[in-house]
Amino acid sequence: MKEGPDIARVAALLGDPARANMLTALMSGRALTATELAQEAGVTPQTASSHLAKLEAGQIVKPRKEGRHRYFTLSGPDIVEALEVLMGIANRVGHNRVRTGPKDPELRKARVCYDHLAGDMGVALFDGLAKRKLIESDVNGVALTPAGIDFANGFGIDLDGLRAKRRPLCRECLDWSARQSHLAGSFGAALLDRFYDLGWARRVPESRIVRFSDAGEQSFRDLINP
Amino acid sequence: MKEGPDIARVAALLGDPARANMLTALMSGRALTATELAQEAGVTPQTASSHLAKLEAGQIVKPRKEGRHRYFTLSGPDIVEALEVLMGIANRVGHNRVRTGPKDPELRKARVCYDHLAGDMGVALFDGLAKRKLIESDVNGVALTPAGIDFANGFGIDLDGLRAKRRPLCRECLDWSARQSHLAGSFGAALLDRFYDLGWARRVPESRIVRFSDAGEQSFRDLINP
DNA sequence: TTCATAGTTCGATGCTAATCGAAGCATTGA
DNA sequence: TCAATGCTTCGATTAGCATCGAACTATGAA
Numbered sequence: 301m302k303e304g305p306d307i308a309r310v311a312a313l314l315g316d317p318a319r320a321n322m323l324t325a326l327m328s329g330r331a332l333t334a335t336e337l338a339q340e341a342g343v344t345p346q347t348a349s350s351h352l353a354k355l356e357a358g359q360i361v362k363p364r365k366e367g368r369h370r371y372f373t374l375s376g377p378d379i380v381e382a383l384e385v386l387m388g389i390a391n392r393v394g395h396n397r398v399r400t401g402p403k404d405p406e407l408r409k410a411r412v413c414y415d416h417l418a419g420d421m422g423v424a425l426f427d428g429l430a431k432r433k434l435i436e437s438d439v440n441g442v443a444l445t446p447a448g449i450d451f452a453n454g455f456g457i458d459l460d461g462l463r464a465k466r467r468p469l470c471r472e473c474l475d476w477s478a479r480q481s482h483l484a485g486s487f488g489a490a491l492l493d494r495f496y497d498l499g500w501a502r503r504v505p506e507s508r509i510v511r512f513s514d515a516g517e518q519s520f521r522d523l524i525n526p
Numbered sequence: 527m528k529e530g531p532d533i534a535r536v537a538a539l540l541g542d543p544a545r546a547n548m549l550t551a552l553m554s555g556r557a558l559t560a561t562e563l564a565q566e567a568g569v570t571p572q573t574a575s576s577h578l579a580k581l582e583a584g585q586i587v588k589p590r591k592e593g594r595h596r597y598f599t600l601s602g603p604d605i606v607e608a609l610e611v612l613m614g615i616a617n618r619v620g621h622n623r624v625r626t627g628p629k630d631p632e633l634r635k636a637r638v639c640y641d642h643l644a645g646d647m648g649v650a651l652f653d654g655l656a657k658r659k660l661i662e663s664d665v666n667g668v669a670l671t672p673a674g675i676d677f678a679n680g681f682g683i684d685l686d687g688l689r690a691k692r693r694p695l696c697r698e699c700l701d702w703s704a705r706q707s708h709l710a711g712s713f714g715a716a717l718l719d720r721f722y723d724l725g726w727a728r729r730v731p732e733s734r735i736v737r738f739s740d741a742g743e744q745s746f747r748d749l750i751n752p
Numbered sequence: 753t754t755c756a757t758a759g760t761t762c763g764a765t766g767c768t769a770a771t772c773g774a775a776g777c778a779t780t781g782a
Numbered sequence: 783t784c785a786a787t788g789c790t791t792c793g794a795t796t797a798g799c800a801t802c803g804a805a806c807t808a809t810g811a812a
Contacts, residue, residue: 305616307550307609312541316800320534334759347801349760359619368758368809378618382611383533389604390531393585542770560789573771575790594779594788 313358314386318343319351323360323374327383328508329415331364331371380414384473410510412503413482415489417510418475421520422482425491426472428524429483435470442470444487452487456494462486495520539584540612544569545577549586549600549609553640554734557590557597606640610699610710636727637734639699639708641715647738647746648708651717652698654750655709661696668696670713678713682720688712721746 314320318341325332325340332340338348352372355361360379364371374380389395410421417425429435434448444452444459452459462469473484483491492510495501500516503509512520540546544567551558551566558566564574578598581587586605587598600606636647643651655661660674670678670685678685688695699710709717718736721727726742729735738746 305613306546306621307612307616308541308543308546309621310541310612310616310619311537311546315534315538315541317534318800320532320537324533335757343800344802345759346761346803350800353760358621360615370759376615376618378611378615382608382615385604385608385611386533386536387531389586389602389608390533390536392602392604393536395532395535395584544770561787569770570772571789572773572791576770579790596789 310358310360310382313355313360314382316351317341318347319355322348322351322355322372323379323383326361326372326374327380327414328412331373333369333371337372384413406504406509406511407507410501410512411508412492412510413473413475413484413508415492416473416482416484417488417492417495418473418482419510421510421512423475425520425524426481426483432524432526435483442472442483442485444470452490455491456497457487457490459487462490536584536586536608539581539586540608542577543567544573545581548574548577548581548598549605552587552598552600553606553609554638555640557599559595559597563598607694607697610697614698632730632735632737636736636738638718638729638736639710639734641718642699642708642710643714643718643721643736644699644708645736647736651746651750652707652709658750658752661709668698668709668711670696678716681717682723683713683716685713688716 314323321341322337325337334348334352335345337352338345341348341351343351352361352363355372356363359375361372362375364373408419410417410419412418413422416422426435429448432447432451433445434451435442436445436448449459459469469485469487470483471485471488472481473488475482482488492501495510495512495516496503498516498519499513500519501510501512504511540549547567548563551563560574560578561571563578564571567574567577569577578587578589581598582589585601588601590597590599634645636643636645638644639648642648652661655674658673658677659671660677661668662671662674675685685695694711695713696709697711697714698707699714708714718727721738721742722729724742724745725739726745727736727738730737
């Protein structure tokens with residue numbers, strides 16, 4: 301008999317198109333209701349309910365009851381990690397969904413990865429901050445330099461507040477479309493929040509796309525390439 | 527319509543018990559023949575052939591023809607990464623098939639997990655490095671401390687060379703015989719290579735067992751418990 | 753109370769895929 | 783040439799499961 305963790309059981313849960321669509325939608329970081337997830341997956345509420353029951357039993361998602369809604373979130377960061385790795389593989393071997401809609405180019409350019417910026421602009425942000433020596437990447441991972449700390453404070457980010465949380469400040473996250481690192485962690489999330497607040501960009505509803513205004517994109521370019 | 531990489535297709539390939547068994551066996555890093563993989567998976571050669579054809583079409587494994595054998599290997603380090611992440615999730619949510627660990631005591635003591643050390647000694651290595659504060663583990667994973675970087679350089683490991691690769695330097699890999707973490711990633715692999723080079727240990731052919739010499743084991747104990 | 757919405761359960765259906773026996777190639781060795 | 787081994791293809795069987803219509807429960811609003 302085989303020993304060890306039963307990866308087939310977990311992988312099978314991620315291996316159904318409808319469930320994969322739901323989980324991908326949850327990577328936006330928002331909690332979604334059962335009905336919303338049904339729409340995301342393109343199935344009826346009954347089918348979605350069956351899938352969600354399976355995902356819940358397998359502890360892939362966590363439900364939270366609120367009024368007559370049930371909101372679902374991913375059960376942990378390891379799920380996000382697994383989905384990202386699988387996306388990387390699917391991308392490498394060319395398993396892309398055949399019908400690449402009009403959204404695809406926008407998605408590759410700038411999208412939200414859980415709560416931080418990914419896509420070409422996410423990678424550009426990471427590289428730009430590194431080139432300006434605001435972040436520094438050593439064997440431990442990424443960290444803010446002293447200059448980076450000054451920058452963050454000047455940019456309106458409450459670093460002390462972020463540090464109080466358990467979550468790491470900076471973290472690399474591999475981008476499936478660009479195949480390079482972008483900036484994750486609470487600092488990465490805070491940066492994206494500031495972009496929203498400054499009006500540089502906004503979320504396109506019902507998708508993971510982050511759309512920059514012309515002026516916002518110019519400001520962004522100035523930021524990373526002064 | 528949905529956009530992005532088709533993770534369901536990849537996940538479904540990993541989501542069948544027979545295929546998952548084969549892939550887990552290939553994590554030993556050795557190339558295995560179709561018949562060997564059939565035995566590992568506990569299915570007949572015909573069934574295994576069908577599975578291998580699917581895995582090959584999905585570019586999860588790579589075949590290499592040699593005489594009248596076909597040797598299979600995993601198609602890339604990202605596959606290993608995916609399997610490791612899935613193992614971590616499966617363990618976290620308690621999806622274990624485990625009743626008993628590896629029966630062979632030697633296998634339980636020290637074996638290779640793809641390319642790094644697993645088993646009791648793998649766990650001891652992880653704990654020892656942590657106790658010496660050479661590695662540090664936070665919510666997002668493991669990382670080398672500054673002292674760890676010095677140690678690695680002094681131990682003959684080319685960290686800059688390792689970092690040039692896309693593969694993560696440090697990663698926790700859950701040990702299913704000891705049920706604790708051992709050290710994976712390129713640094714974990716480099717450590718095991720050094721053990722071989724230093725003559726501390728060698729691979730037992732035709733198995734995943736790593737056999738330490740008496741002197742080698744003593745040096746290993748000194749390393750992790752100075 | 754009555755109606756509307758959110759979500760689930762049940763049952764039927766239909767499709768996919770895993771499995772293995774039997775037979776067929778292909779390579780190697782005698 | 784013949785036999786043995788490694789592996790694949792074919793065909794039939796089976797089981798699981800995704801799907802949805804219909805009916806049911808629960809919450810909230812009028």
